Amino acid sequence: MKFSRKTLGVPYALFLLLFVAIPLVVLFYYAFTNGQGQFTFHNLTSFFTDPNTLGTLFYSFLIAIVTTLVCLAIAYPVAYILATSHLKAKSVIIMVFVMPMWINFSLRITALKEILTVLEGNLAFHPFLNSVIGMTYDFLPFMILPIYNTIVKLDGSLIEAAKDLGANDTGAFLRVTLPLSVPGIVSGISMVFLPAMTNYVVLDMLYNSTYIMGSLIGSYFSAYNWHGGSMIALILLAIICVFTLVSNTSGEEDSRAGGALL
């Protein structure tokens, strides 16, 4: 066979087909069948009619929205201040803010848990608050980095132009800097929101026994209920799709990859 650069991609294409595309097909199959292999809508209807699972969906959204807003409220000022500062070592300082994401998250949450226990006495009294603190602690660097990257690349002359045209500092910020930093905000949100809906380990470790969507998959997994678990996975997948479509129209492409990079 003649050597061609195209053929080099074949193993990876097969890998993607086998371990990314086909698992999703299997997920579909299991979500819409029962233990006897018969087609059924039961898993879908029972999710949307059971108050418990609907409550879980609601609680996931609530935790994810609050966590995202808290992260944004902390990350935007930090990223803005760093990006617009005149410090020479900016790139080193941003590294310090991002560094925690290279430390294993379970160890970081353990550390946070010890501190919260000292501060609160019993973690069980504030499950929601603790979960939001835990997730913010875990995901904050992922929000800071993309916003910083967007603002630091902004063309400073635009802001000067706005000021020359009569805008004050607040006006220039609201009408120039903020709108132009939207792509960074969007990619930051997409890196925080979805993990916040699914990362149930943070809740477990901080003694919050309320379920989020991820915990449902975990509990079906422990019960070997592949059909129920697949349906939850599929519903999550649908949420992720909608979310990605919305953020792609307003954000940068490949944003998560760029943000996850150094």
Added chain:
Amino acid sequence: MIRKTLRTLVPVLTLVFLYAPILILAFFSFTNATQIGMVRGFTLKNYITLFTTEELRSMIVGTLLLAFGSAILATLLGTLGAIGSFYSKKGVSSAIRTVNQIPVINADVVTGFSICILLVVVFGISKDTYIPLIIGHVTLSAPFVYLSVIPKLKQMDSSLYEAALDLGATPASALLRVVIPQIFSGMISGFSLAITLSLDDYFIATYTKPATFDTISTYVVNATKGSQTSIKTALWALSTVIFVIVILIVIGMNIKAAKEQKKG
């Protein structure tokens, strides 16, 4: 004045929030405290427990082996995939790019669960073979390698490869000696990303690992539910060791970057 204070205060407080727990735990890891706040003396016993307890040692070694093994596989697959798709027809390459994006966007819980269903439930592969675990971690990280290599291919001068062929190189050696060096930095950042992703993963490991095997994440999560104090405080030591290693790597990277900047 207020503005200036805020400009310092906000970042500093954020850093305190991010680092205080790790630093406080690091301090207490050198004491005999079993809980934060009660110090009766300083000791290295947590570090001794960490490095002498068989269970902890094999967990750490296993995590590292898994991270390096899956990162090497992911780098190979992802790089070849990037090269192949870069030179393929538009339809093929955009199909690969789209599917490649799925694990990147998807929640790790869903990725792990779906791989578990396919390999363990449908194909009946035993988790004890480690195959589901390794495939799971490669699936998690190879797409990021792909995404790190593609930009380097785009930046590369395409005539270099042609020139090598004109000068008599075989396609294979042109690829190895011309293309690979050009994209090497992308492969390295993809590889380090793959290591980080594997080290930090909890969900894919939980759904695909053998029952007797633990990564740092799965071990820590289970250990926090248990009440064995000596293990709990040994994990404080582990957290401190990892923190120091990360600091050293970051310092090393900064020195390297500064040197390269001087050169250029």
